Amino acid sequence: MSSEQMDLKESIASNPKETTTANYSALADAVSHQHPYRQSRRRVLSVLGLIAALMLFRHPAVLSGAAGCLLLWLLWFGQPLRSIVSRMLLIIPFALGTIVLVPFQHPDGGTALLHVGGWTATEEGARHALVLLLKIICANLLLTYLILSTPVYQLIASLRAIGMPAVLLEMTVLMLRYTGLLREEARGMLHAQRARGLQIRDWRFKRRTWHRLGELLGVLFVRAYSRSGRIYQSIAARGGFGGSMGNGSHLRSRCRSGTIDADPSNPSNPSNPINSTNPLHLLKEGEAMTSAIEVREVTFHYGNRQALNGLSFSIGQGAKVALMGPNGAGKSTLIALLNGLEQPSAGEVAIFGKRISSGNAHLLRTRVGVVYQDPDDQIFSPTVGEDVAFGPRNLGLDELTIQQRVTEALHAVGLDGFDSRSPFELSYGQKRRVAIAGVLAMKPDVIVLDEPMAFLDPKSRDQLQQLLEKMHEEGLTVMVATHDVDFAAEWATDVLMMKEGQLLASGTPELLFDAELLSGADLHLPRLVRPFRLLKDQGHVQPRTVQDAAQAIWQLVMRGGEALKLRSANRMDGETRQREG
Numbered sequence: 345m346s347s348e349q350m351d352l353k354e355s356i357a358s359n360p361k362e363t364t365t366a367n368y369s370a371l372a373d374a375v376s377h378q379h380p381y382r383q384s385r386r387r388v389l390s391v392l393g394l395i396a397a398l399m400l401f402r403h404p405a406v407l408s409g410a411a412g413c414l415l416l417w418l419l420w421f422g423q424p425l426r427s428i429v430s431r432m433l434l435i436i437p438f439a440l441g442t443i444v445l446v447p448f449q450h451p452d453g454g455t456a457l458l459h460v461g462g463w464t465a466t467e468e469g470a471r472h473a474l475v476l477l478l479k480i481i482c483a484n485l486l487l488t489y490l491i492l493s494t495p496v497y498q499l500i501a502s503l504r505a506i507g508m509p510a511v512l513l514e515m516t517v518l519m520l521r522y523t524g525l526l527r528e529e530a531r532g533m534l535h536a537q538r539a540r541g542l543q544i545r546d547w548r549f550k551r552r553t554w555h556r557l558g559e560l561l562g563v564l565f566v567r568a569y570s571r572s573g574r575i576y577q578s579i580a581a582r583g584g585f586g587g588s589m590g591n592g593s594h595l596r597s598r599c600r601s602g603t604i605d606a607d608p609s610n611p612s613n614p615s616n617p618i619n620s621t622n623p624l625h626l627l628k629e630g631e632a633m634t635s636a637i638e639v640r641e642v643t644f645h646y647g648n649r650q651a652l653n654g655l656s657f658s659i660g661q662g663a664k665v666a667l668m669g670p671n672g673a674g675k676s677t678l679i680a681l682l683n684g685l686e687q688p689s690a691g692e693v694a695i696f697g698k699r700i701s702s703g704n705a706h707l708l709r710t711r712v713g714v715v716y717q718d719p720d721d722q723i724f725s726p727t728v729g730e731d732v733a734f735g736p737r738n739l740g741l742d743e744l745t746i747q748q749r750v751t752e753a754l755h756a757v758g759l760d761g762f763d764s765r766s767p768f769e770l771s772y773g774q775k776r777r778v779a780i781a782g783v784l785a786m787k788p789d790v791i792v793l794d795e796p797m798a799f800l801d802p803k804s805r806d807q808l809q810q811l812l813e814k815m816h817e818e819g820l821t822v823m824v825a826t827h828d829v830d831f832a833a834e835w836a837t838d839v840l841m842m843k844e845g846q847l848l849a850s851g852t853p854e855l856l857f858d859a860e861l862l863s864g865a866d867l868h869l870p871r872l873v874r875p876f877r878l879l880k881d882q883g884h885v886q887p888r889t890v891q892d893a894a895q896a897i898w899q900l901v902m903r904g905g906e907a908l909k910l911r912s913a914n915r916m917d918g919e920t921r922q923r924e925g
């Protein structure tokens with residue numbers, strides 16, 4: 345990139361609010377004509393051409409020669425043998441499938457080699473399998489060259505530029521993520537086992553070893569499967585797999601101008617929840633659905649297990665809601681329902697007055713963004729920029745607007761310039777910010793975060809709290825599922841308290857000073873309140889912030905000083921009267 349282009353990109357990154365479309369056009373133009381992009385596009389085309397050419401050969405000797413030459417070529421280009429081998433391991437399932445199945449499937453007949461049950465493997469079939477296997481190896485070596493020699497973001501841009509269909513591109517990215525996932529899970533399991541005393545030298549070729557290896561592989565696939573299920577959910581939550589959603593403007597205009605008057609400055613609108621002092625209230629019988637989120641008599645089952653039981657509440661626009669409750673209370677389940685990822689077994693959920701059904705869930709989802717507990721469940725693209733762009737792209741926006749949204753969202757979470765970094769090489773707190781940016785880029789009206797403070801250091805927690813405040817100031821309704829009473833007391837305007845799938849209480853943060861209620865929800869009093877409860881006669885002091893607590897302490901000290909002064913004045917009066925008497 346030339347220095348002018350760098351300046352342009354930096355100016356956009358540092359000041360996204362003032363970035364004009366003209367700036368973006370200039371940047372897009374600059375990017376598409378950059379030397380590395382042109383080079384990687386040529387490389388992609390050459391590799392695809394070579395793969396197509398190799399597919400025409402049918403002689404094992406030629407293909408073996410080609411595979412040998414490609415391997416030498418990769419080594420000569422300085423690619424480490426270890427990386428090449430680890431990429432080649434990915435084709436093991438395909439290779440096994442080819443070796444085991446193809447010899448039995450050759451339709452032209454030929455000399456019989458082997459009979460298994462009613463099936464016969466032929467010499468022709470075996471030759472065919474060998475040719476196929478060599479082609480797979482050659483293609484994989486060429487792709488390995490492409491992946492090892494081209495940064496992923498350039499690769500994706502090049503594939504898109506040469507007209508690869510979006511579905512294929514998404515599938516490729518998902519395949520990459522899945523293989524990465526298997527590697528991560530395998531590494532995690534190995535570390536956990538070694539931490540509990542496993543020694544690699546135990547892994548000798550004994551029957552027990554193979555038995556254990558089989559068990560571990562089973563667990564590995566189940567773990568990867570369950571995580572890929574969560575990734576699938578989070579992709580669906582950002583509009584993936586549902587095709588293009590158009591620009592969503594139809595839905596937005598209907599919701600905005602229809603059932604609710606969203607103008608907070610309009611005092612003549614008594615039904616506007618943003619005008620009420622407490623935007624969250626329990627639904628009354630027959631009450632019309634007009635709030636940001638309304639949940640009425642919702643029940644949800646996982647198979648036979650009931651996770652939610654007759655839940656009803658509503659949340660007005662502009663609320664900062666703390667969704668509280670012990671482990672297993674049903675918070676995550678409720679979040680999945682708010683986002684339309686699950687449908688209630690009974691009852692209904694409405695977003696801005698529109699009831700969620702399986703037919704409209706993918707549209708309403710664009711108005712409620714969900715940030716999941718574990719960022720690794722949410723992030724799946726090979727680069728930060730691509731991951732943040734995923735949601736806006738599903739909204740059917742044009743490329744310039746997408747880039748603009750990515751830059752703005754990354755700026756909002758303090759990750760300017762991280763576009764081309766791999767999200768899997770970031771710290772946990774940074775990954776969480778990428779996950780938030782991915783949702784912010786969709787410009788939702790409501791954002792729901794599941795345990796966002798978990799595993800963050802104190803500085804990252806403060807930064808995240810500031811970010812939540814900023815999102816709220818910019819007009820978002822923010823809901824945070826948390827066990828953290830201190831954070832909820834300081835931050836929330838409204839509290840929803842759940843236990844065993846039911847709503848225990850809802851209202852203002854005053855609820856968090858009710859020791860009996862908190863103990864019923866397996867929660868404790870906020871730390872700042874506890875010392876005042878220990879001081880006789882000071883149980884009524886309920887500071888929500890450190891500043892409130894400092895002020896209360898100061899008042900106590902001052903009152904103590906006054907009392908002291910009064911006592912000494914009384915004593916002096918007494919002494920004077922004695923003397924005079």
Ligand SMILES: Nc1ncnc2c1ncn2[C@@H]1O[C@H](COP(=O)(O)OP(=O)(O)OP(=O)(O)O)[C@@H](O)[C@H]1O
Pocket residue numbers: 646649650651669670671672673674675676677678
């Ligand atoms: N996929 C599932 N299959 C079966 N039961 C589930 C599933 N997910 C959750 N549950 C059950 O549903 C109930 C509510 O779980 P949920 O994850 O919603 O609680 P939570 O309040 O989010 O808990 P935590 O604070 O631990 O995240 C629990 O009893 C849980 O065991």
